[in-house]
Amino acid sequence: MNKQAYTRLGEAVYQTTLANGLKVILVPKPDFHKTFAVMTTDYGSMDNEFVPRGGSQPVRFPDGIAHFLEHKLFEKKDHDAFDLFGQYGASANAFTSFTQTSYLFATTSKLRENLDILLDFVQDPYFTPATVNKEKGIIGQEIQMYDDDPGWQSYFGMIGRLYPKEPLHIDIAGTVDSIDKITADDLYAAYKTFYHPGNMSLVVVGQLDPEETLSWITANQDQKTFAPNEPIQRIPSPQAEPAEIIPTTTRHLTVTRPKISIGLRGFDQVPTGRAGLKYSVAVSLAMDLLFNDTSDHYLRLYDANVIDDSFGYDFQVQRGAHFAQLAGDTDQPEQFVKELTAILNDAPAQLQAARDQFELVKREAIGRIVGAINSVEAIANQYDGPLFDGATIFDELATLEGLTFADILPAAEAFLGQGRQTVYTILP
Incomplete structure (x- = not known):
């Protein structure tokens, strides 16, 4: 087991890969009472076309199958995994x-008992036509609930206009019609393809002894037999051209104030490994410099009642895609769009104008990560897996601390202000 010490922070991360391919990451927090564990497969809503394990031809599966599979894994022939966690005092989710x-x-x-429950229920699928059909009604109600959520519709409406011809535009849960097509055989095919230990990781953070915890996990896995690991053959969608972005969309929903979502899409591939982490952190810091609540732009637009406390922004890097969102409620929708897009389109010059604030904004970002290190959930959920070569939140902090103003300019120029934008407006 490899140990990576972060001496200045008083933290350490232990990592190893088991014989079956499962990546195990352990972060002891001896002064904490709570322990948090998350088991993740590199499989999501974008992966709806692939060559099933044991097959030779690609198959297009119904939208929403990854989310449907998540729901169904908890239910077994004679019990529900949630009940088992409850018996040992744990709260579970997915x-x-x-x-x-x-x-x-x-x-x-009862960490060992709960780890066994997690490993066992994830690695023991049980699907029947009857249970699958029952779940369709439950997930269908969930989909309809989000259909009435203006914030959800604004977010996915924005993404759908940035990626109109790619799987990213599809709601993670799918649609009522698409999930109606899912069968038990579909779920087994997706499970066998993506839920092999070689495509999964287990992160445990909190009150634990690394050697003892690893011995528990290894003992559990040694009792099971897995097929040899094989490369997963995902069928990627072609990279869309900038012209395929839908620039503007307006909808009317039951809201009291206009709700605006401005989306930006990156077309160039994000660098791999730690270079990708540096790019992600640099763009996020550039957006902080332009739009956080101490920036000149934020204060000016807030004083003019163009934005209010509902305003926010986000930058995401996913496997195969990266995008940003600026969103909020406003009584001046036209001015909201005009002002923010003007800043984006002039981003390099605007960043230069805010250069004096760089160190302050950087320290604020460092403070947020240091605060997150006090959360076992934040540490576990910010493990990047294969995206950035297994980077942890501690690596993100080190990357942020090493950034200079000169580092953020090329990243910002590569992503911001290139006209790759969409505006999604919801009006009363």
Whole structure:
């Protein structure tokens, strides 16, 4: 087991890969009572076309299958995994993103028992036509609930206009019609392809002894037999051209104030490994410099009532895609769009004008990460897996601390202000 010490922070990360391919990451926090574990497969809503394990031809599966599979894994023939976690005092959950599916629990006791439950239920699928059809109604209600959520519609409406011809534009849960097509055989095919230990990681953070915890995990895995690991054959969608972005969309929903979402799409591939982490951190810091609540732009637009406390922004790097969102409620939708797009289109010059604030904004970003290190959930959930060569939150902090103003300019110029934007407006 490899140990990476972060001496200045008083932290250490232990990593190893088991014989079956499962990546195990352990972060002891001896002064904490709670322990958090998350088991993740590199499989999400974007992965709806692939060559099933044991097959030779690509198959297009119904939208929403990764999320559907997440729901179904908890239910077994004679029990529900949630009940088992409850018996040992743990709270459990799961979530699906564009590129990953994660299963998690938090506990203050019985760590070994809860780890066994997590490993066993994720690695023991049980699907029947009857249980699959029952789940369709449950997930269908969830989809309809989000159909009425203006914030959700604004976010996915924006992404759908940035990626109108690619899987990213599809809601993670799919649609009522698409999930109706999912069968038990589909779920087994997706499971066998993506849930091999070689495509998964297990991160455990909190009150634990690394050697003892690894011995528990190894003992659990040694009792199971897995097929040899094989490369996963995903069918990537072609990279769309800038002209394929849908520039503007307006919808009317039951809202009291206009809701605006401005999206930016990156077309160039993000660098791999730690260079990709540096790019991601640099762009995020550039957006802080332009739009955080101490920036000149924020204060000016806030005083003019163009934005308010609902305003926010986000930058994401996913496998195969990266994009940003600026969003908020406003009584001046036209001015909101005009002002923010003008800043984006002139980003290099605007960043130069804000250069004197760089060190302050950087320290604020460092402070947020240092604060997050006090959360076992934040440490576990910010493990980047294969995206940035297994980087942890501690690596992100080191990367941020090493950034200079000169580092953020090329990253910002590569992403911001290139006209690759969409505006999604929801009006009352």
